[in-house]
Amino acid sequence: MNIITKGQSDQLDFHFIKEVKERSCQPLDLCYHCQKCSAGCQVASYTDFRPNQIVRMIQFGLKGELLKSSAIWLCVNCETCGARCPNGISISAVTDTLREIAIEENVPAAVKNIPIFHHSFLNSVKSNGRVHEPVMLVRYKIKSGKLLEDIKMGMDLFAKGKMPLFPSRTKNKDLVKQIFDRAEKTDFKACGQNNSASSAVERG
Amino acid sequence: MKFAYYPGCSLESTGQEFDYSIRSVCSALDIELTELPDWVCCGSTSAHATSHKLALALPAQNLVIAEEMGLNPVVPCSACYNRLKTAEHAVKSNDQLKQQVEGLLGCQFSGKVTTKSALEAFVKDVGLDTISKRVEKKLSGLKVVCYYGCLTSRPVEAVAFEDPENPQSMDKLMKALGAEPLTWSYKTDCCGASLSITRSDVVYGMTGRILDAAVEAGAQAIVTTCPLCQTNLETRRKDHMNIPVFYFTELMGMAFNLPDVNKWLKKHIIDPSL
Numbered sequence: 001m002n003i004i005t006k007g008q009s010d011q012l013d014f015h016f017i018k019e020v021k022e023r024s025c026q027p028l029d030l031c032y033h034c035q036k037c038s039a040g041c042q043v044a045s046y047t048d049f050r051p052n053q054i055v056r057m058i059q060f061g062l063k064g065e066l067l068k069s070s071a072i073w074l075c076v077n078c079e080t081c082g083a084r085c086p087n088g089i090s091i092s093a094v095t096d097t098l099r100e101i102a103i104e105e106n107v108p109a110a111v112k113n114i115p116i117f118h119h120s121f122l123n124s125v126k127s128n129g130r131v132h133e134p135v136m137l138v139r140y141k142i143k144s145g146k147l148l149e150d151i152k153m154g155m156d157l158f159a160k161g162k163m164p165l166f167p168s169r170t171k172n173k174d175l176v177k178q179i180f181d182r183a184e185k186t187d188f189k190a191c192g193q194n195n196s197a198s199s200a201v202e203r204g
Numbered sequence: 205m206k207f208a209y210y211p212g213c214s215l216e217s218t219g220q221e222f223d224y225s226i227r228s229v230c231s232a233l234d235i236e237l238t239e240l241p242d243w244v245c246c247g248s249t250s251a252h253a254t255s256h257k258l259a260l261a262l263p264a265q266n267l268v269i270a271e272e273m274g275l276n277p278v279v280p281c282s283a284c285y286n287r288l289k290t291a292e293h294a295v296k297s298n299d300q301l302k303q304q305v306e307g308l309l310g311c312q313f314s315g316k317v318t319t320k321s322a323l324e325a326f327v328k329d330v331g332l333d334t335i336s337k338r339v340e341k342k343l344s345g346l347k348v349v350c351y352y353g354c355l356t357s358r359p360v361e362a363v364a365f366e367d368p369e370n371p372q373s374m375d376k377l378m379k380a381l382g383a384e385p386l387t388w389s390y391k392t393d394c395c396g397a398s399l400s401i402t403r404s405d406v407v408y409g410m411t412g413r414i415l416d417a418a419v420e421a422g423a424q425a426i427v428t429t430c431p432l433c434q435t436n437l438e439t440r441r442k443d444h445m446n447i448p449v450f451y452f453t454e455l456m457g458m459a460f461n462l463p464d465v466n467k468w469l470k471k472h473i474i475d476p477s478l
Contacts, residue, residue: 036313037280042394046406074406077249078394080359083368090359111254113402121250131213140401153439160471163216172242179265182308
């Protein structure tokens, strides 16, 4: 692995592992790099770093390099890594945490459309309580500048009546807005789980 | 048998045939589905990828509604099932997290309901015997591969209701309908999910592997339980690939000889005539 040679020592953040462990609740110290996660990773051929490399970079404190990576955005959270890890580590939970940190610290995403998509999706939930796919997709396309992509697919779905013009309504719209507001104001960063090796013990 | 029914956003748009078919099939089996009044979106990938608080609070709100109804929620969409079940697992197994989620929602959980995927409810609660007795037109000679995807299998501790690497429930269900489920290695691979919109090149690669494997196994159709998998497998494929992708409930409806089958089938992007 050539990762460590890329960064200078002043770029290392030795508190990074503590932060990620606390927020993701994954026992990252237990990783002995058997690479079972990387062997099974469904997007490994498209990302700059493999799952166990992500863990190694966290162990080394390579925060800046990791938050800039495409791997944290291209992870599809399929959880294959977590299901197969002999030490009970879910890299998927780790990438959730890393994305959250990247957003909080305004680190530009290596795949910039992905956070734009998530933002458009959640905005749709916030306004209607449910996702209205046509409007959500149009907003995403305007913001990402990908207006001409997938027009045929959109027309096909529309022709089949699968892109309803009007949003589905819920009377809980205001409650959903409140949940968003409270989530923004509430400060609980940890997942609240016991950050020990219990999951590995449970697995025997 | 009664369940609370959580359709989710996809079943009102890209996954309409799943909604239509599950309602018809349930009515044919005398299962009463009551839609959760004023359900809210589960937050899907976008919530858990960017905010762990919304990722729990949005699905948990639906658990609160199901608790008020006093019925176990049954969830057809794999992504919604995954989010509701993960939230249920979190509030049932972790008091601190439960309090935090209650704070976000402004109400309390009793922990009385158990979220079930539609597949689980049919195979475990309704039972294969009841289902096979209802079959009027056996799907004899139909070779299928069962594609479970990620979200009903993993994370194992929170959502899996059977072996996460080699699930069998849909295969057994297909046998009960008279079809022939084939052995293949891509049951729980990922279709690429929401990257379909943002990085369709990646998704074409991922669906390509699954579609090629299904054809290589000799399948005439792929059977799935997830609207995103179904849409990705039907819309993100090479032009020459014509294998149709069904929701398992559509095949149940065909085997039950239900009158409104054509209403669902005409919704498919890939011509499903077999």
